[in-house]
């Protein structure tokens with residue numbers, strides 16, 4: 142059974158020229174692309190995207206960061222796509238929870254600048270795909 146997940150290459154990933162690297166790893170894992178767009182996100186969309194973190198100490202800087210430059214938003218599709226991409230991405234903290242061979246483990250240094258986002262559950266994926274790709 143196929144599943145869809147929302148992936149973001151965050152502003153650090155775009156500015157460091159890692160878009161191709163991330164897409165390549167998604168494709169090599171066996172997932173396929175169902176949608177893809179480069180866009181600079183408005184604060185309101187960022188607030189909805191990260192609504193679960195509202196009130197956390199890092200919420201404001203997270204919003205500033207995610208709206209600081211263009212991101213690549215994409216929908217990846219395939220069997221267990223949500224877990225599969227979370228595995229390709231690696232742990233949230235790219236050093237403390239480093240997963241060697243993952244995107245964050247290989248390229249990340251600080252928790253805020255961890256390069257990619259991936260939906261964490263079917264409910265989040267549905268909500269996030271609607272938010273980023275309302276016409277999909």
Ligand code: DAT
Pocket residue numbers: 194199203232233252253254255257258259261
């Ligand atoms: P993930 O992106 O692995 O799903 P999350 O949903 O817990 O992680 O957090 C969302 C983002 O917020 C994360 O990618 C980076 C940032 N973040 C999380 N914890 C943080 C912290 N302690 N300090 C600064 N930024 C943090």
Ligand code: MG
Pocket residue numbers: 259261
């Ligand atoms: Mg998350």
